[in-house]
Amino acid sequence: MKHTILTLGLVILFTGSLFAQEKRTIKVIVPNKTDNIFITGNQESLGNWDPGSVKMKKTSDFERELTVAINYPAEFKITKGDWSSEGIVESLDHNPNLKIEDQHSKALFTVKGWANESDGKALGLDYNIKHFESEYLGDKRTIKIALPKNYNPNKKYPVLYTTDAGWNLFSVAKSHLTILSLKEYRIVPEAIVVGIVHGSTNGESNRNKDLDVYYGKSGQSFKNFVFKELVPYINNTYSTSDFNVMIGHSNGAEYNHFLLLEEENPFRGFISFSTNFYSTDVRQEMGAFMKNYQGKNLYYFVANATLDSPDRIEAGDDYAKIYTANKNEKFNFNKITYEADHNSVVPLSFLDGIQFIFKDYRNFDNYPTFASYRHNYLNDLKTNYGLEEQYNMNDLSPALMDIINHKKTADLEDYFQLVEDHKLWQSPYMKEPGGMDPVNKGNFYFMMEDYENCAENFELASENLGQGIMPRVYFLNLNKGIKAFNITEEHERLMNLLLRSKVYLNTTNELTPKSTESFLLFINYEIAKLSNEQGMNKAEGKQALAYCADNYKKNSAFTEKDLEELQ
Secondary structure, three states, rough: OOHHHHHHHHHHHHHHHHHEEEEEEEEEEOOOOOOOOEEEOOOHHHHHOOOOOOOOOEOOOOEEEEOOOOEOOEEEEEEEOOOHHHHEOEEEEEEOEEEEEEOOOOOOOEEEEEOOOOOOOOOOOOOOOEEEOOOOOOOEEEEEEEEOOOOOOOOOOEEEEEEOOOHHHHHHHHHHHHOOOOOOOOOOOEEEEEEOOOOOEEEEEOOOHHOOOOHHHHHHHHHHHHHHHHHHHHHHHOEEEEEEEEEEHHHHHHHHHHHOOOOOOOOOOOEEEOOOOOOOOHHHHHOOOHHHHOOEEEEEEEEOOOOOOOOHHHHHHHHHHHHOOOOOOEEEEEEEOOOOOOOOOHHHHHHHHHHHHOOOOOOOOOOOHHHHHHHHHHHHHHHHHHHOOOOOOOOOOOHHHHHHHHHOHHHHHHHHHHHHHOOOOOOOOOOOEEEEHHHHHHHHHHHHHOHHHHHHHHHHHHOOEOOOEEEHHHHHHHHHHHHHHHOOOOOOHHHHHHHHHHHHHHHHOOOOOHHHHHHHHHHHHHHHHHHHHOOOOOOHHHHHHHHHHHHOOOOOOHHHHHHHHOO
C-alpha cells in the first residue's frame, strides 16, 4: 500500500512540474504607430487560438507588450484581431508559429507587416499582394502579382495565371519564368505572374469549391470571378498584351477543361499538370473544340507522371488521342510523360510547358527562309502573343549561325538587309546605328566561302579606315581578306589594299605603339611575300622585306626562316 501511495505521489509531483506556469513579458515590435494587436496561442492565457481575445498593451509608438503566465512551450501568433490580419514575422509564404520554448528563450518579436495588407516588400516578398473582394464569390481571395524586374508600363506583357497559389505552383512559375526570360537567354518573353490563393472561409478550405471538378454552382462562380473580375482588373492595372495563360495542377488541371470550353474564355495558353476526366467527362466536347477552333493560335500543354494514379495517366494519354483525331493548325497541343509522382511532375515539366506555350517566340524554324522571317516575324509575334518588339542583334545570332553553318547564301544577304533596314549595328566609330560594317561582313562571307564578296568588303574597309571602321578590328581580321584575295587570284587589288593599310599604319595615332608595330610587321611581310610570289611591285617588296628583317620579333604570322626564303 505504501508503495502505491509513493508512486502516486511521484506522479502528482511530476504532473505538477510539467504544468507549472511562469510569468513572462512578451514584447512585439510593430510596423505602424497605429497598430492595435492581439496575441493568440496554444493555452488559455494566450486566447486558445482566438485571434481577437487577448489584446497587447501599447508601450511606445512601435512597441507592444503583454505580461502573462504561460506554460512551456508556448506557441502563438500576432494578429490585428482576426486571422486575415495575421502578423508576418518571416514571409507570407512561410510564417511559422512564434515560440517560447523555456525560461531562456527570447520573448521579443518583430512583425514586418500584416497578411491583409498589400505591401509585399514589407512582408519580405518579391511580389505584390491584392486582397480581392469578389462579388461573384461573395468572399475575399488573396492574389499574388509578380511583375518583371524591370517592369515598364509602356511595354506590353503576357500574363501567366496560376491556381493553388497558396501552394508552390505560383513560386515555381515565377522562378522558372524569371530565369527563362533573362536578357542573356530570352527563351520566353518577360511576363506578369498572377497567383490565386484559395484560402478558407469559416475555417473551411475554398480550394475544392473554387476548382469544382463537377463545374457546379461554386465552379461557375469561380469562373466568373476569374473571367469578369480578376482578368479585367489585371488588364486595367498593368500593361498587358492580351495573351493569358492558365496554369493548373491536379484539380486545377481538370478545371482547365471547363475554362477552355467557355465562349468568353480569355486564355489562349494552358498548362495542365496531372489532369483528369474523373468527375466530369468532357472528352467529346474537347474533341469538338479542338477540331472546330478558329481563333488566334491556342497552346495547350499536358504533363503526365508515371507514378501518378492510373486515372490521371489515362486522362493525359486520352488528351493526346483526342488531339490526334482532331488536329487543327490553330490548336497547338503537346503531352509529355515524366518519371515523377503527382507533385514532383510540376517542377520537372514546367520548363517544357512554358517553352511550348511560347514556342512561336524567337522561333526561326517557323520560317522557310530568312526573307520570310524578316517580313513576317514581328507581325506574327504581335498576332500570337500581343508583343510589340523590335529586332535586335542578340535575337538574330541563332539565325546567323544557322545561315553560316548551312551556307545559305541568299539568307545571308537578307540578314544584312534586315540589319540595314532596322539600323541594328553600331560600333564606337559610328555616329549612329546603321548597317553592318564591311569588316564583319567580310568575315561572314569568308565563313560562307564566298571569297569574292569577302575580298570586296575588306577592300571597302581599307578605303574607310578610321571612318566608321575600327582599325584594330580591321587589322586583327585582315588575314581572312588576304586569303580571299589569294583564292580569287586578285593579286593587284590585294597589293593595293596592303599598301593602303601600310600608309594608314604609318600615319595614324589611333592605335597603341605596340599594336602599330605588330600590325606593321605583319603588313610588310605580306607585301614582301606577295611581291616575291607574283613578281610585282618589286621596290615595295624589297623595302618591306628589309623592314621585317630590321624589326623582326617573334610573332604568329611568320618566322625568320620564312624571311630567308623570300631573299
